[in-house]
Amino acid sequence: xxVMDVDKLKARFVGREFDxxxxxxxxxxxxxxxxxxxxxxxxxxDPEHPDYQAPPTFLARFVGRRTMPEEFPADEFRGAFxxxxxxxxxxxxxxxxxxxxxxxxxxxxxxxxRSGAMTFIVHRMEFRDRAGTLISTxxxxxxxxxxx
Amino acid sequence: MILDLHNHSxxxxxxxxxxxxxxxxxxxxELPLDGFVLTEHRQFDAESDYRALENEFGLRILKGSEVETxxxxxxxxxxxxxxxxxxxxxxxDLPLATVLEESVRCGxxxxxxxxxxxxxxxxxxxxxxxxxxxxxxxxxxxxGSRAGEEEAAAALAETHGYLGVGGSDAHIVSQIGRxxxxxxxxxxxxxxxxxALREGSFEAVRWQ
Numbered sequence: 001x002x003v004m005d006v007d008k009l010k011a012r013f014v015g016r017e018f019d020x021x022x023x024x025x026x027x028x029x030x031x032x033x034x035x036x037x038x039x040x041x042x043x044x045x046d047p048e049h050p051d052y053q054a055p056p057t058f059l060a061r062f063v064g065r066r067t068m069p070e071e072f073p074a075d076e077f078r079g080a081f082x083x084x085x086x087x088x089x090x091x092x093x094x095x096x097x098x099x100x101x102x103x104x105x106x107x108x109x110x111x112x113x114r115s116g117a118m119t120f121i122v123h124r125m126e127f128r129d130r131a132g133t134l135i136s137t138x139x140x141x142x143x144x145x146x147x148x
Numbered sequence: 149m150i151l152d153l154h155n156h157s158x159x160x161x162x163x164x165x166x167x168x169x170x171x172x173x174x175x176x177x178e179l180p181l182d183g184f185v186l187t188e189h190r191q192f193d194a195e196s197d198y199r200a201l202e203n204e205f206g207l208r209i210l211k212g213s214e215v216e217t218x219x220x221x222x223x224x225x226x227x228x229x230x231x232x233x234x235x236x237x238x239x240x241d242l243p244l245a246t247v248l249e250e251s252v253r254c255g256x257x258x259x260x261x262x263x264x265x266x267x268x269x270x271x272x273x274x275x276x277x278x279x280x281x282x283x284x285x286x287x288x289x290x291x292g293s294r295a296g297e298e299e300a301a302a303a304l305a306e307t308h309g310y311l312g313v314g315g316s317d318a319h320i321v322s323q324i325g326r327x328x329x330x331x332x333x334x335x336x337x338x339x340x341x342x343x344a345l346r347e348g349s350f351e352a353v354r355w356q
Contacts, residue, residue, distance in 0.1 A: 111216065
């Protein structure tokens with residue numbers, strides 16, 4: 001794969017919302033997620049707890065209807081691998097409610113490391129409740145090794 | 149004064165440590181550091197103010213940068229607005245010659261780091277590009293090194309007569325304080341650190 005023009009990608013795609021999707025935080029799913037994570041805090045594992053909520057990382061499992069903007073050169077990222085997710089919790093994740101997630105490309109950047117040069121795409125989903133309160137920001141990094 | 153010259157906080161894309169947590173770790177583990185430098189990747193963090201943490205923990209917290217060149221990664225100490233204007237810190241293909249020249253012109257000091265590391269260290273590029281003119285100091289003690297990499301850095305320093313500093317290249321709290329640099333005097337701020345490096349009186353120190 002040729003070296004991508006990161007400046008052009010940034011100018012064209014970064015910061016532009018390209019998808020809005022709705023997700024229901026289902027009680028059973030949240031509880032199963034908490035148990036699978038080995039969660040011991042009763043706020044996440046006990047539905048009878050007065051402050052019961054889904055674990056902060058629960059929202060990282062949701063994927064929007066589109067994962068990349070239309071016209072994004074996805075072919076150039078065919079060999080990309082998952083660089084992990086970063087969740088910033090702004091408010092408790094309400095169980096049983098519907099959240100609205102807006103997706104955007106938050107950043108595109110290059111870096112060099114032991115294994116050579118790489119291009120990173122940071123895909124961001126911001127989850128809000130119906131009142132517009134920001135619940136969580138989930139950044140997902142996709143890494144494309146140059147020359148791969 | 150002992151400073152760990154190479155660390156990353158959550159300001160770096162791959163940093164997972166908050167600066168406050170570095171301070172807590174240093175004090176909890178009673179590490180023999182008087183302070184540390186934050187060298188965030190491809191940027192200079194001009195906005196963060198760590199004076200309250202310095203006072204709370206009795207540590208010197210200074211800021212530098214780690215930029216990327218055709219010869220690998222380079223630490224910048226004494227970064228100032230002149231240097232920020234002279235270099236595009238975000239690029240991964242900065243010419244090392246320009247980084248060295250502009251650092252001198254602006255009163256900063258450029259130090260190629262982890263020289264023994266594949267792809268992003270000086271050693272990997274000296275065979276193909278030839279020795280870089282103007283290098284005076286390299287990071288001979290680097291906490292992120294794998295077997296043989298620090299030995300390669302030491303050999304490079306000996307061959308070319310480079311001075312050596314130490315830094316942990318910490319990205320998580322438990323990595324700080326593995327390598328550092330001992331200065332014979334107190335370092336007050338970033339400008340003073342650059343001055344101390346120019347003076348050339350320091351030594352790299354190692355702990356596990």
